[in-house]
Amino acid sequence: MNGQHQVKSGRLVKDKIFKALIICLSFMTTLPLILILFSIFHKGISSINWQFFVNIPKPVGEPNGGIANALIGTVLLVMLASVMSIPIGILTGIYLSEFKKSRVSWFIGLCVDVLQGVPSVVIGIIAYLWLVKPLHHFSTLSGAAALAIMMLPVIIKSTEETLKLIPETLREGSLALGANYSTTIIKVILPAGVSGILSGILLSVARIAGETAPLLFTAFGNPFINWNVFKPVSSLPLVIFNYAISPYEDWHRLAWGAAFVLIMFILLLNLLVKLGAKRWKVQF
Amino acid sequence: MFMPVLIIGILITLIISSFPSLKEFGFHFVIGREWDPVFSKFGAFPFIVGTFLTAFLSLVISIPFSLAVSIFLGEYFREGFLPSLLQSLVELLSGIPSVIYGFWGLFFLVPIVRAIEMKFNVPPFGVGILTASLILAIMIIPFSASLGREALKMVPQDVKEAAYSLGATRYEVIKKVILPYAGSGIISGFFLALGRGVGETMAVTMVIGNSQHLPENIFSPSNTMASVIANEFTEATANIYLSSLIEIGLLLFLITTLVNILGRWLIGRYNR
Numbered sequence: 001m002n003g004q005h006q007v008k009s010g011r012l013v014k015d016k017i018f019k020a021l022i023i024c025l026s027f028m029t030t031l032p033l034i035l036i037l038f039s040i041f042h043k044g045i046s047s048i049n050w051q052f053f054v055n056i057p058k059p060v061g062e063p064n065g066g067i068a069n070a071l072i073g074t075v076l077l078v079m080l081a082s083v084m085s086i087p088i089g090i091l092t093g094i095y096l097s098e099f100k101k102s103r104v105s106w107f108i109g110l111c112v113d114v115l116q117g118v119p120s121v122v123i124g125i126i127a128y129l130w131l132v133k134p135l136h137h138f139s140t141l142s143g144a145a146a147l148a149i150m151m152l153p154v155i156i157k158s159t160e161e162t163l164k165l166i167p168e169t170l171r172e173g174s175l176a177l178g179a180n181y182s183t184t185i186i187k188v189i190l191p192a193g194v195s196g197i198l199s200g201i202l203l204s205v206a207r208i209a210g211e212t213a214p215l216l217f218t219a220f221g222n223p224f225i226n227w228n229v230f231k232p233v234s235s236l237p238l239v240i241f242n243y244a245i246s247p248y249e250d251w252h253r254l255a256w257g258a259a260f261v262l263i264m265f266i267l268l269l270n271l272l273v274k275l276g277a278k279r280w281k282v283q284f
Numbered sequence: 285m286f287m288p289v290l291i292i293g294i295l296i297t298l299i300i301s302s303f304p305s306l307k308e309f310g311f312h313f314v315i316g317r318e319w320d321p322v323f324s325k326f327g328a329f330p331f332i333v334g335t336f337l338t339a340f341l342s343l344v345i346s347i348p349f350s351l352a353v354s355i356f357l358g359e360y361f362r363e364g365f366l367p368s369l370l371q372s373l374v375e376l377l378s379g380i381p382s383v384i385y386g387f388w389g390l391f392f393l394v395p396i397v398r399a400i401e402m403k404f405n406v407p408p409f410g411v412g413i414l415t416a417s418l419i420l421a422i423m424i425i426p427f428s429a430s431l432g433r434e435a436l437k438m439v440p441q442d443v444k445e446a447a448y449s450l451g452a453t454r455y456e457v458i459k460k461v462i463l464p465y466a467g468s469g470i471i472s473g474f475f476l477a478l479g480r481g482v483g484e485t486m487a488v489t490m491v492i493g494n495s496q497h498l499p500e501n502i503f504s505p506s507n508t509m510a511s512v513i514a515n516e517f518t519e520a521t522a523n524i525y526l527s528s529l530i531e532i533g534l535l536l537f538l539i540t541t542l543v544n545i546l547g548r549w550l551i552g553r554y555n556r
Binding site for chain 1: 298382384456486
């Protein structure tokens with residue numbers, strides 16, 4: 001009797017220990033995040049001032065160096081990449097949600113999955129071979145193309161997922177009113193799915209804003225402000241990479257500052273997606 | 285129709301551009317141990333070993349944590365403030381750019397690993413496979429954790445209730461009923477995380493130490509396929525050098541595609 005009781009309590013103890021272990025490990029997972037954010041805030045804020053945003057980098061030893069070139073470069077790259085990828089992404093997403101069961105869309109879906117898994121550095125090689133080599137120099141355009149390829153799967157997936165959730169009755173209602181197929185898609189289906197599509201676009205921007213690997217040999221980096229899409233350009237992640245592996249204290253400081261700006265930008269986008277998802281949601 | 289064209293275009297471009305090195309080295313490219321740009325000898329074996337060592341080690345490190353997060357969110361605490369906080373934090377972990385992980389690793393993890401290396405009496409580089417695996421493990425946790433959570437949530441309630449009614453404790457239910465049931469879903473999450481780890485570039489490049497030699501142990505500096513491309517692509521002047529790097533890219537493309545398709549196939553099987 002006593003032995004049986006002990007066995008039972010042993011099992012219960014095991015159960016308790018397991019639960020405690022799970023909780024412990026789960027919260028240990030968030031530890032690196034907190035450490036990373038803490039060190040970036042701690043070291044980043046101190047290097048941020050007005051000069052940091054308006055100046056271009058100065059040689060080592062001179063004060064008041066900034067990252068204006070990288071800020072403008074990132075904006076330029078992200079905008080160009082969005083212009084290239086958003087139309088293709090949305091159209092492909094519409095196709096996939098409209099023709100769910102055809103073999104072609106199964107194959108396209110597979111390709112989207114494959115593309116999502118392609119390492120970013122390989123996409124960099126592709127952009128190099130397609131746009132840098134024929135034009136004979138590094139350019140903003142090639143960097144943006146690499147980023148656009150990375151944005152595509154995210155936009156396609158979110159468009160497809162959103163449009164799939166739109167009830168069939170909505171489409172039938174529109175068709176019953178005499179609207180033709182393209183009008184139905186443009187005037188009824190797309191507006192109903194706008195929140196999902198928009199949040200997909202924002203997420204993809206958040207994903208590519210921090211990408212470095214595809215830019216190493218396409219946008220290449222540039223210590224000066226540049227607006228020409230056929231010239232090399234710098235970007236925030238490139239600046240972080242180049243300055244982080246440099247031996248100078250000054251440049252590390254700039255890198256921490258740039259990391260802070262980048263993190264804030266990405267956090268802001270994520271927050272926007274969360275809030276937007278609630279606010280723009282169309283109820284059915 | 286753009287997507288298949290894009291994928292096939294990528295594949296063809298990679299094959300065409302790596303043709304010189306494919307012709308020159310043939311199969312020796314994969315098993316050759318020497319990577320010497322000066323004498324134009326290119327064998328990618330050390331990088332392939334480095335890649336898989338780093339990826340597997342990081343997977344092993346990340347498994348307890350991602351499994352714990354999956355069980356926490358998928359079984360113990362499904363709703364409420366704490367789990368949604370944990371979930372947002374883990375999602376945030378996947379949103380941090382890889383260059384920032386590398387930067388942080390360089391200034392935070394490298395000194396720690398160096399201290400560990402001093403204790404073990406190995407050369408204290410600080411950078412190397414172990415450091416890269418640690419960073420990579422943090423980076424891939426969100427992927428396997430979110431898939432694992434989905435898989436655990438799909439375990440039907442009546443199966444669990446049947447086990448409880450037989451007097452099983454929660455631990456026993458999780459171990460003997462839930463985990464086996466959700467097994468292939470969880471494993472497919474590990475596969476996708478592995479694909480992620482194999483292709484990850486920047487963070488690894490910054491902390492792996494960039495050595496061209498075959499790694500001796502987990503502390504030694506090494507190079508992965510992705511990091512060697514990132515490091516040497518802009519320096520590659522000779523045609524054969526460039527095409528060798530592109531061939532590494534081709535290998536990387538094929539490996540990650542294979543791993544990803546395998547992972548999706550497992551998910552597909554599980555969902556059926």
